[in-house]
Amino acid sequence: MAELLLGPVLRHVDETSATIWVETGGPAEVAVELGGGPNERTPTFQVEDHHYALVVLTGLEPGRALPYTVRLDGEVVWPQAGSGLPPSRIRTLAADGDRFRIVFGSCRKPHEEDALGLDALGAYSRRMAGQDEREWPQSLLMVGDQIYADETTDETKRWIAPARPGRPAGHRDRELRGVHAPLPRGLARS
Secondary structure (H helix, E strand, O other): OOOEEEEEEEEEEOOOOEEEEEEEOOOOEEEEEEOOOOEEEEEOEEEOOEEEEEEEEOOOOOOOEEEEEEEEOOEEEEOOOOOOOOOOEEEOOOOOOOOOOEEEEOOOOOOOOOOOOOOHHHHHHHHHHOOOHHHOOOEEEEOOHHHHOOOOOHHHHHHHHHHOOOOOOOOOOHHHHOOOOOOOOOOOOO
């Protein structure tokens, strides 16, 4: 059975539909099962060596919060057992145009904690875990500052190093201030 590599990510949600994205370790059938709502499944598609799925759920009721699970080839892979977090859920937008909250953040540091403490999204997610979900935001805006790789992890430095022959993995100069690593084969910058 293929494993869940990334996701699930709630890519889109409106009053009556939602789209879940996942990356898997190989070909699989991906199913999203909603508590009290419709269930959908789709096969993965492949780009180079990567396998992805976009599961589109339609016919949802406006203003509802539905817990969901993700299955690969019939086996539950999300939520992760024993995580201690509340159940994942899809919250459709209210049809009456109720308030719309946005939380924004960045992937400044992809670490759980470091000398600077939790980043804003890590701290906010911990706060949300104890809140009434009616206070949760409806959308997340990522400002994308990590693309400049000013403070990369050791793993990222090792990934970049082969594209920068003759320079140590931690070397920094003006060229490292922008997008500098090659894109995976099969993808092109737009």
